[in-house]
Amino acid sequence: MPVIQISTFKMADEAKAKELLQELTATMHRVTGVPLDKISAFLTEVEPNRWADAGVIGSDPEFQVKSRRRSYKVTT
Amino acid sequence: MPVIQISTFKMADEAKAKELLQELTATMHRVTGVPLDKISAFLTEVEPNRWADAGVIGSDPEFQVKSRRRSYKVTT
Amino acid sequence: MPVIQISTFKMADEAKAKELLQELTATMHRVTGVPLDKISAFLTEVEPNRWADAGVIGSDPEFQVKSRRRSYKVTT
Amino acid sequence: MPVIQISTFKMADEAKAKELLQELTATMHRVTGVPLDKISAFLTEVEPNRWADAGVIGSDPEFQVKSRRRSYKVTT
Amino acid sequence: MPVIQISTFKMADEAKAKELLQELTATMHRVTGVPLDKISAFLTEVEPNRWADAGVIGSDPEFQVKSRRRSYKVTT
Amino acid sequence: MPVIQISTFKMADEAKAKELLQELTATMHRVTGVPLDKISAFLTEVEPNRWADAGVIGSDPEFQVKSRRRSYKVTT
Secondary structure, eight states, rough: EEEEEEEEEEEHHHHHHHHHHHHHHHHHHHHHOOOGGGGGEEEEEOOOEEEEEETTTTTTTTHHHHHHHHSSOOOO | EEEEEEEEEOOHHHHHHHHHHHHHHHHHHHHHHHOGGOEEEEEEEEEGEEEEEEEEEETTHHHHHHHOOOOOOOOO | OOEEEEEEEEEHHHHHHHHHHHHHHHHHHHOOOOOOOOOOOEEEOOGGGGEETTEEEETTTTTTHHHHHSSOOOOO | HHHHHHHHEOOOOOHHHHHHHHHHHHHHHHHHHHOOOOOEEEEEEEEEGGGGEEEEEETTTTTHHHTTSSSSSSOO | OEEEEEEOOOOOOHHHHHHHOOOOHHHHHHHHHGGGGGGGGEEEOGGGGEEEEEHHHTTTTTTTHHHHHHHOOOOO | EEEEEEEOOOOOOHHHHHHHHHHHHHHHHHHHHGGGGEEEEEEEEEEEGGGEEEEEEEEOHHHHHHHHHHHSSOOO
């Protein structure tokens, strides 16, 4: 206790993945004062074709634009 | 916000996986009126041998029948 | 199997909450063909002051605008 | 590591809730041999009207029967 | 995408809860470079009597000591 | 309902993974009396380099010692 779960796209960069876990833990420790050994953090990596924002699949080449649409009528 | 997480068996059919994410998002949008760009959905696929219903492993050939048992004494 | 978990702001409207669970289940059933009795769905409601999009707390009066900022420098 | 998350209906019986956490932890420890201090377990209690099995809301008086239907046509 | 879920004991201090969400988001943004509007974070607060570390319930007065035991034989 | 999610390191031993799911289900059934067919359990396996306890990555050769540190100053 506490547990930090991060769901994100696959992280190809090993060093970044480690840094992310280390830094999120450090942030939790600094803000809450919880002893370090009580903090667990882990990544759940999701393939882009298994994720959708705004109903737009992560592997869609226009994901960055289309996944910000607010309704099915408009694109931004 | 909101986030829809689906834990399910591996989906071999790519088109189905996409359709599922798109349709669940559309359903959420239609029922709640939340703007599309605020809705995230993702699949966590679990191997059948890492899942149990009623204590029966998903890879068990009799899973469909045995996983509906209500106690250890009866099978249906 | 499968399990649908929805994390969202508190839903004051009881009928909407029920409809959401029923409709997400129906969508899952229709798209995948999984037997109904195998589909579980549940809501985890989060207080607006326990949620942040873009680092903006859900209870912030300007949440709708500010939670769409892409960096700390710009607001849209 | 590991983390056991249990999503269930509200447990009115305090002693049962404790026993459940203690026994699941003991089972994990016994089967895997993981040191006890590495095992975290917690309950997420869900109101019956925020849960659906087979698209049937947990607060439905006929939940026990109807939540075992396999399709919208049959009830068992 | 990404989503940060934090499961922790109830946070009585409102300002701390907000700071935690803001700082974890900032850390994610800084380390990965993901646009801010794509980062969601939320807290799931768990009552101490619904959490166990090492099979010791969070409301146990000796939680800090006992929850660090490595087996049922030793206490530290 | 209920659902038991276990997040843990990869389990190389197939028999152990099955036993774990079966035994956690049996424990849940025994303690709560919930019908077996209502209990789902599944494993989410996490690579050691995607997990951190105390900010120490699971693949660190000194993980067992360092992941029990309570602060960045002491190693305990």
